[in-house]
Amino acid sequence: MQHRKPIKSPSSPHSTQPTNNPKQIPTLKFILIAMATLFSLTILSLLLFFTLSSASRHHQNPRNNSSSSSSSPTIIIQEACKASRDPSTCKSSLTQSNHVPVGATAQQVIQAALWVSSNNLIKGRAMVQEVLKQFNGNKNGTTAANNCIELLRYSEYRINLLADALPRGKIKDARAWLSSALVYQYDSWSALKYVNTSSLVGQTMAFLNSSLIASTSDALGMLMSYDVYGDKTGSWGPAKTERDGFWEPPSASGSGSPGGVPSGLKVDVTVCKSNCDYKTVQEAVNAAPENNGNRFVIKINAGVYEETVRIPLEKKNVVFLGDGMGKTVITGSLNVGQPGVTTYNSATVGVIGDGFMASGVTFQNTAGPDAHQAVAFRSDSDLSIVENCEFLGNQDTLYAHSLRQYYKSCHIQGNVDFIFGNSAAFFQDCLILVAPRQQKPEKGENNAVTAHGRIDPAQSTGFVFQNCVINGTDAYMALYYSKPKVHKNYLGRPWKQYSRTVFIRCTLEALITPPGWLPWDGEFALKTLYYGEFENNGAGSDTSGRVNWSSQIPAEHVQSYSVENFIQGDQWISSIL
Ligand SMILES: *[C@@H]1O[C@H](CO)[C@@H](O)[C@H](O)[C@H]1NC(C)=O
Ligand SMILES: *[C@@H]1O[C@H](CO)[C@@H](O)[C@H](O)[C@H]1NC(C)=O
Ligand SMILES: *[C@@H]1O[C@H](CO)[C@@H](O)[C@H](O)[C@H]1NC(C)=O
Numbered sequence: 001m002q003h004r005k006p007i008k009s010p011s012s013p014h015s016t017q018p019t020n021n022p023k024q025i026p027t028l029k030f031i032l033i034a035m036a037t038l039f040s041l042t043i044l045s046l047l048l049f050f051t052l053s054s055a056s057r058h059h060q061n062p063r064n065n066s067s068s069s070s071s072s073p074t075i076i077i078q079e080a081c082k083a084s085r086d087p088s089t090c091k092s093s094l095t096q097s098n099h100v101p102v103g104a105t106a107q108q109v110i111q112a113a114l115w116v117s118s119n120n121l122i123k124g125r126a127m128v129q130e131v132l133k134q135f136n137g138n139k140n141g142t143t144a145a146n147n148c149i150e151l152l153r154y155s156e157y158r159i160n161l162l163a164d165a166l167p168r169g170k171i172k173d174a175r176a177w178l179s180s181a182l183v184y185q186y187d188s189w190s191a192l193k194y195v196n197t198s199s200l201v202g203q204t205m206a207f208l209n210s211s212l213i214a215s216t217s218d219a220l221g222m223l224m225s226y227d228v229y230g231d232k233t234g235s236w237g238p239a240k241t242e243r244d245g246f247w248e249p250p251s252a253s254g255s256g257s258p259g260g261v262p263s264g265l266k267v268d269v270t271v272c273k274s275n276c277d278y279k280t281v282q283e284a285v286n287a288a289p290e291n292n293g294n295r296f297v298i299k300i301n302a303g304v305y306e307e308t309v310r311i312p313l314e315k316k317n318v319v320f321l322g323d324g325m326g327k328t329v330i331t332g333s334l335n336v337g338q339p340g341v342t343t344y345n346s347a348t349v350g351v352i353g354d355g356f357m358a359s360g361v362t363f364q365n366t367a368g369p370d371a372h373q374a375v376a377f378r379s380d381s382d383l384s385i386v387e388n389c390e391f392l393g394n395q396d397t398l399y400a401h402s403l404r405q406y407y408k409s410c411h412i413q414g415n416v417d418f419i420f421g422n423s424a425a426f427f428q429d430c431l432i433l434v435a436p437r438q439q440k441p442e443k444g445e446n447n448a449v450t451a452h453g454r455i456d457p458a459q460s461t462g463f464v465f466q467n468c469v470i471n472g473t474d475a476y477m478a479l480y481y482s483k484p485k486v487h488k489n490y491l492g493r494p495w496k497q498y499s500r501t502v503f504i505r506c507t508l509e510a511l512i513t514p515p516g517w518l519p520w521d522g523e524f525a526l527k528t529l530y531y532g533e534f535e536n537n538g539a540g541s542d543t544s545g546r547v548n549w550s551s552q553i554p555a556e557h558v559q560s561y562s563v564e565n566f567i568q569g570d571q572w573i574s575s576i577l
């Protein structure tokens, strides 16, 4: 998999369409017309959005104004764009946006950066809609373009949430949501990679990369600086990571277990093979009200449910209560070897709606070790809690795709990159088991437990494992001990440039090989990732043979990876109803 840096090109967001190809002009006209229509429809809401946000900004912020805020916007733009990965294009796009007022506050600059990003999203979507038309009849192309549009919808939804979060000082939420918006934009770009068969697709991809992703990255960088340094834009700078020796100041001090799925939840509907409200899990999910503030509790009785389950964006606070791991089993076998199936779509259960909870359920993908990517469970559910659940698969078992997720006392089984994605996921007291890959076991294999995919240093994402056990299944350990030298298991490898994963006070059994971590492709990401270990035990925890691009977490910074600081768990995880 090739990496890319989401850095913008020198072109401005308003002039990214190359017009030197005469064949493209009719299509471009079409796009421009589509864009104009979309603009007129959205301009009103955008205006309202930013007027409201700037009107309410005085209510909350104890932080100081920028020293430069009373003069022309040039200085504050200059200062704020120091937080961008590409300050010069950040400056030109913000200036051209005309959305930074004279005397702007730091928040107003961020809002202007968000405006640029939203604006690019609207343009990008119009382009993808043209691509979709062009793919008329081409199944792969149509699937890719539709996936792309759907991902842009998630991105837009998250960016819109910031309008409310920022004025209320909910900066950690804002960072989490904008981090996810960037994940979806990147994936939207990636979705087109395998169907880049015309110049229109090529131009669309170039726009998504150089304008959309770049402008979102600018806003995200600013948000991180704002969180860390406050209103004083003079101190803003590029997002730093642990590899630069930077840890964010902890905002919470607690370090206790904050809870899990509350007990005593009132069941709304039941699922079983006979004499229940529904026979399938999906039917019960379909019955959940949309955009509901209340939990919708689905009791899934013991049994094997062979189905694909999707919980869409609009179905929030859905709860799955099973009868226990191995008893309530949701199973499927979709995998990327099948026509039209992507890794994302291969999930047996896929959750988008926020506030998802599950307890006592096994999520399974039985495609087998030869099938490559085959996801058992995928989550984009912010503030989700999964406890006492089991995830069974081989490659890519658990796709913790985006946003803040808490896994407690779960069993997770697989072999290649079997916990992956670009979420901020916290694994507490989990049992993580490597399973045999079966193909010529005598030849051995390399397995990576994790493949975290952070693409931007300002994304507040990463995987934290606390008090977990990393071991093999009995069958795997038998294979392992028959020839320990050829069966190599690593804690993780960098799927993307800023991959971040830490293991804290875990038991790393003998199967973890002394180097500990595996490169993805040559030197890729080795200077930018952060792989940390702290007070682990077990035969695989000896760090003397570790690769020199992994780290020991300094004791004074381990608090940064608490459930409170890393995913703000103190604000949403509780055992209380
Ligand atoms: C994305 O954009 C950046 C900046 O324009 C460029 O350097 C990079 O090559 C682009 N990536 C791809 C895959 O086009
Ligand atoms: C705001 O500025 C004043 C005076 O420069 C300073 O005393 C104060 O600590 C600052 N407050 C914050 C939150 O930065
Ligand atoms: C920030 O600036 C605004 C207007 O420029 C002013 O009303 C407000 O009092 C200032 N706040 C602080 C904390 O200096």
Ligand SMILES: *[C@@H]1O[C@H](CO)[C@@H](O)[C@H](O)[C@H]1NC(C)=O
Pocket: 193, 196, 197, 201, 202, 205, 206
């Ligand atoms: C898309 O294809 C065009 C033409 O083959 C190529 O120039 C461009 O680099 C490709 N874009 C990406 C992002 O792969």
Ligand SMILES: *[C@@H]1O[C@H](CO)[C@@H](O)[C@H](O)[C@H]1NC(C)=O
Pocket: 140, 338, 339, 340, 341
């Ligand atoms: C569509 O994608 C599949 C793989 O998912 C590939 O085997 C097939 O050749 C593609 N079809 C076309 C027309 O590109």
Ligand SMILES: *[C@@H]1O[C@H](CO)[C@@H](O)[C@H](O)[C@H]1NC(C)=O
Pocket: 469, 471, 472, 473, 474, 477, 507, 509
């Ligand atoms: C790891 O698995 C082996 C059996 O394969 C077992 O003997 C050992 O106790 C397990 N380790 C932990 C920490 O559970």
Ligand SMILES: *[C@@H]1O[C@H](CO)[C@@H](O)[C@H](O)[C@H]1NC(C)=O
Pocket: 548, 549
């Ligand atoms: C890290 O190790 C590699 C190979 O083991 C070596 O080439 C490289 O120079 C080392 N880097 C540092 C900073 O020690």
